[in-house]
Amino acid sequence: LMHSMVSEATRQLRIDDAFANADADSDGRLCRGDVKVAWIELFGYKPCRRELDLIMQSQPAVAGPTDEFVTLDTFRRLASARMSRLDADGQLRHAFAALDSGGRNFLRAEDLRRAVGLLAPRLAAGGFAVDRAFAEVDADADGRVTYRDFEFAMKFDPDQQ
Structure with a gap:
């Protein structure tokens, strides 16, 4: 239990750091280009247009400018879900290799x-x-x-x- 709490805290710190590093104008939100930078930092690859569209469409509608952007909360939710899937796949690969x-x-x-x-x-x-x-x-x-x-x-x- 303690290990999973530490892992989750580490995951959140990595996500927050990637967001802050990519937030070029420090306005607390990422445009499409910023999301690409953050995604590369976290996962080591540039998201394809389809994946990027899905990320950008995940931001709840808010009153204000019509530009597409992603807030920290939305980015945390999406990146954490992606990391969880990667962790599960890694555990499967490890189990297969052990067998x-x-x-x-x-x-x-x-x-x-x-x-x-x-x-x-x-x-x-x-x-x-x-x-x-x-x-x-x-x-x-x-x-x-x-x-x-x-x-x-x-x-x-x-x-x-």
Whole structure:
């Protein structure tokens, strides 16, 4: 819990710093060009026109100039959501790499059995549940689970089907 609080505080500081660094005229809001600069600082890439349009359209309407801009609150919300998605993807890549002990870029049923044997020996004892789970994730039944198969299974939400 403490780690997640520190991570969230660090995330907010990074976002606030990127916003301040990009706010060229220090008016507390970012124009399209400023958003590009802040996005590059945070994520290492320039947002495409479509992504930039979505960012700019996320700003609630306010009375005043009709120029497009993004306030700190809106920027915080959007950048934090983007960082959360990146963090989750990083955790998936890390988990996949930990299971892929052979560094083959795919998992075999033996890899899953080994991991489950270490983490949940009672579940691994029968083996049937592990083999069935592997078969569910192995979409093309080739005996290999690629990262794409793994990612799909980990992000699968049966309530959205």
